[in-house]
Amino acid sequence: MQTNNNCIVIFGASGDLTHRKLIPALYNLFKFGRLNKFSVLGVARSELNDNTFREKMREALLETEETTPETLDAFCSHLYYQAVNTSDAADYGKLVPRLEELHTKYQTNGNTLYYMSTPPSLYGVIPECLAAHGLNEEKDGWKRIIVEKPFGYDEKTAQELDVQIHRFFEEHQIYRIDHYLGKETVQNLLVLRFSNGWFEPLWNRNFIDYVEITGAESIGVEERGGYYDGSGAMRDMFQNHLLQVLAMVAMEPPAIINANSMRDEVAKVMHSLRPLTQDDVEHNLVLGQYTAAEIDGKEVKGYLQEKGVPANSRTETFMALRCEIENWRWAGVPFYVRTGKRLPARVTEIVIHFKTTPHPVFSQNAPENKLIIRIQPDEAISMRFGLKKPGAGFEAKEVSMDFRYADLADEQVLTAYERLLLDAMKGDATLFARTDAVHAAWKFVQPILDYKDAGGRVHEYEAGTWGPVAAEKLIAKSGRVWRKPSGKMKKKV
Ligand code: BG6
Numbered sequence: 001m002q003t004n005n006n007c008i009v010i011f012g013a014s015g016d017l018t019h020r021k022l023i024p025a026l027y028n029l030f031k032f033g034r035l036n037k038f039s040v041l042g043v044a045r046s047e048l049n050d051n052t053f054r055e056k057m058r059e060a061l062l063e064t065e066e067t068t069p070e071t072l073d074a075f076c077s078h079l080y081y082q083a084v085n086t087s088d089a090a091d092y093g094k095l096v097p098r099l100e101e102l103h104t105k106y107q108t109n110g111n112t113l114y115y116m117s118t119p120p121s122l123y124g125v126i127p128e129c130l131a132a133h134g135l136n137e138e139k140d141g142w143k144r145i146i147v148e149k150p151f152g153y154d155e156k157t158a159q160e161l162d163v164q165i166h167r168f169f170e171e172h173q174i175y176r177i178d179h180y181l182g183k184e185t186v187q188n189l190l191v192l193r194f195s196n197g198w199f200e201p202l203w204n205r206n207f208i209d210y211v212e213i214t215g216a217e218s219i220g221v222e223e224r225g226g227y228y229d230g231s232g233a234m235r236d237m238f239q240n241h242l243l244q245v246l247a248m249v250a251m252e253p254p255a256i257i258n259a260n261s262m263r264d265e266v267a268k269v270m271h272s273l274r275p276l277t278q279d280d281v282e283h284n285l286v287l288g289q290y291t292a293a294e295i296d297g298k299e300v301k302g303y304l305q306e307k308g309v310p311a312n313s314r315t316e317t318f319m320a321l322r323c324e325i326e327n328w329r330w331a332g333v334p335f336y337v338r339t340g341k342r343l344p345a346r347v348t349e350i351v352i353h354f355k356t357t358p359h360p361v362f363s364q365n366a367p368e369n370k371l372i373i374r375i376q377p378d379e380a381i382s383m384r385f386g387l388k389k390p391g392a393g394f395e396a397k398e399v400s401m402d403f404r405y406a407d408l409a410d411e412q413v414l415t416a417y418e419r420l421l422l423d424a425m426k427g428d429a430t431l432f433a434r435t436d437a438v439h440a441a442w443k444f445v446q447p448i449l450d451y452k453d454a455g456g457r458v459h460e461y462e463a464g465t466w467g468p469v470a471a472e473k474l475i476a477k478s479g480r481v482w483r484k485p486s487g488k489m490k491k492k493v
Contacts, residue, residue, distance in 0.1 A: 110141025
């Protein structure tokens with residue numbers, strides 16, 4: 001039987017992700033009784049010790065989580081720290097007695113979850129250094145390794161990284177985390193589609209006109225200019241998070257819900273994306289970069305003025321793409337996907353636009369039929385359709401039927417990191433990206449990277465707007481417009 005009793009070893013323990021996401025997620029799992037026998041061993045170069053590490057984590061938790069002194073003390077007593085020079089294999093020897101001591105103390109039977117929350121340059125190094133001391137071997141308890149994004153930098157480096165990790169860890173031990181898959185509303189997409197009989201007959205090219213996927217953020221690059229400049233919207237959001245969301249919209253029903261059959265279907269979608277041609281990257285892609293503006297009376301910097309960003313950077317902070325999936329379900333249905341920083345709202349949503357009636361009986365401008373799936377914030381599902389406007393005649397107007405997650409008042413919804421950490425401890429890889437899908441995604445986006453490298457155009461857009469005008473033109477070519485969602489779902493009726 002799978003057990004989540006284990007020692008969680010976090011590499012990069014003095015970094016941002018550890019105190020912002022990982023420790024709070026573990027704290028909440030502990031608080032809600034989902035962790036029992038466990039310890040957390042923070043590892044990094046900084047010369048901290050158990051006490052100073054605990055103190056730092058305690059401060060971080062006090063800032064962001066609802067805590068009580070008892071729970072906080074109890075949780076922090078499970079935290080430990082080991083300074084290691086993470087690029088020196090010999091130094092990893094220090095982990096051997098530390099892990100032995102923790103497994104004995106917490107009766108965790110050698111089960112170890114490694115989390116690489118480090119700069120990507122260490123993703124190939126850490127597995128090798130662990131293997132030098134046998135710390136990857138599963139003869140006494142399971143050993144799993146979580147890899148944070150970015151998984152590679154392009155198709156070639158992703159393959160190289162895979163080869164490096166696979167030398168020491170088998171695929172069943174590798175958990176590539178994409179936190180979008182941990183979001184309750186992303187998973188709900190599957191339940192919505194596959195546990196209801198009425199969507200399936202409509203969910204195809206015969207009834208769907210087009211699909212819109214938006215991952216908008218109102219923030220800029222904040223303190224992460226250095227990282228972001230080497231990444232851009234394409235690598236930071238599109239290649240992973242948004243393509244995963246697209247796969248959830250487009251995939252076939254898996255035979256059963258388990259890691260293999262689910263991920264088989266995701267991989268099939270990635271493989272069915274119509275390869276982008278030169279014409280596509282020139283006419284169906286828009287890249288953008290935000291410029292300075294005043295938003296709500298405040299001056300907002302342009303991307304080129306952000307800390308860590310070179311003054312001549314061509315990195316895109318926005319991208320919009322029209323793409324297609326070549327299979328029987330979706331042939332000919334355009335998927336319009338966009339993402340960007342410094343847009344007017346923080347909102348991630350999917351809009352399924354259904355075809356209109358074949359003949360307009362009541363008015364020329366028949367209301368559209370759409371299903372809006374709001375991933376975040378204000379998580380909701382809204383069905384929009386036409387009903388009679390009260391009064392004389394038969395004029396139709398758009399109304400909506402809404403479901404809001406907030407209405408499920410008593411349910412404790414796990415955050416993405418809580419859910420994914422728990423799944424990794426339980427050995428459930430269903431919501432983690434599999435190597436074949438990751439490579440197919442890189443292969444699909446490679447022409448975009450090539451286009452950029454060859455000097456492809458990056459348009460400017462003012463911070464606080466919905467991206468470059470070219471993005472409006474991209475969708476307008478087919479007579480359509482992007483939805484302009486606000487952070488809150490508006491009630492239509
Ligand atoms: C991260 C990106 O993976 O996702 C960030 O690196 C982005 O740039 C973030 O802000 C968005 O995540 P969420 O959960 O806030 O939508």
